[in-house]
Amino acid sequence: MYRSGSKDRSRSKHKRAGSTSRDRSRSKHKRARSTSRDKSRDRSTSRDRLRSKHKRARSTSRDKSRDRSTSRDRSRSKYKRARSTSRDTSRKKHQYTISTKDDDQKFPMDEGKFQKRVFFLLMDMRATISDLGKKYEPVDSQFHVEMINRRKGLAQLERKLADGDYRKLLTSRLRKIGGSSLEDNVKNVMKRVLTNWLMAQLNVDGAPPKKKFKVTRLCKVMIGAIQQANQSATEKDITKFMGNFLRSAPDRNGGGGRKKGQIAIELASDSEAE
Known part of the structure; x- marks a missing residue:
């Protein structure tokens, strides 16, 4: 009987101990679950706050954009x-x-x-x-240099240049034209007086059917004006650049081209001979 009572007490003791440990374990799990739920709620709350903050920022930027658009329209x-x-x-x-x-x-x-x-x-x-x-017009003026387009106009200018005062006047005008180099100066002077159409009918030495330009008074006036503007320029260099510029005249705008220019030169020569 004594042994049976001790066994019952032992079993009761073990039952109470097991029940207590289970209760403690359950309580511990409950607290852990409650803590995780609280943390989840906190994370959800922070996400909601962040979303609300972004919404407010987007709303503010939209309002600013509307204000800018309104100001532009105004x-x-x-x-x-x-x-x-x-x-x-x-x-x-x-x-x-x-x-x-x-x-x-x-x-x-x-x-x-x-x-x-x-x-x-x-x-x-x-x-x-x-x-x-x-x-x-005063002698030193550089204006009103008339361009010549025909051989008749060149012949008339040649007669005017027989007068010493007129020759000085034209020389003073051409001297002030200038250029970035000697060749550029020669081209600028020739373009100021002669058109491409007339230059296509001339060359320096006068190979037929073109007219010899080197012997004209105008050529001498041009050379004198260019030498006054370029002290180191020689007559040989100037005539060389003149020849190159006259040679390319038919290819420039208004020069008539090679074939047409040749026909025009022959017609001009015939009319001059008449």
Whole structure:
């Protein structure tokens, strides 16, 4: 009987110990699960906060973009109004009452007709001033060098250059043309007086059917003007560059080309012989 009672007590003791350890284990697992749930909730809360923050940032950037767009629209509208106002002012300013020599009737001109009329008057003034300049031009002037396009014009210039004063005047004009080098100076001087069409009918030594340019008074005036501008330039170098420039004249714009230029030279020679 005694042994049976001790066994029961031992079993009861083991049962209580097992139950206590199981309760402790369950309690521990419950606390662990509760802690993980709390952590998960915290992570979810932080994600929600972050999303809310990004939403607010995007909303702010959209508002700023709308403000910029609105300011651009206002600026464009303001610029358009300013341009429209300036055009209206310009139109009112140019609607003058003008009377012409041919028609005594006065009328308001629109902008296009007014500009055309002003352009015509300016061209007329320019032609008048040019004619006055040719009559009263000083010796040192570099303007109004007339270009020659025909052999007749070259012959007329040759007769004018027989006068010493006219020769000095032309020399002083050509001397001021200049160039980046001696060859460039020669080309600029020749282009100022002769067209490509006439240069296509000339060469330095006068091989038929072209006219000999070296013996003309104009050639001598050109050489003198170029030597005054380039102290070290020799007549040989200048005539060499002249020959090269005359040789390439048919290939330049207005020179007539090789075949057509040759026919033109022969016709010019025949007409001159007549």
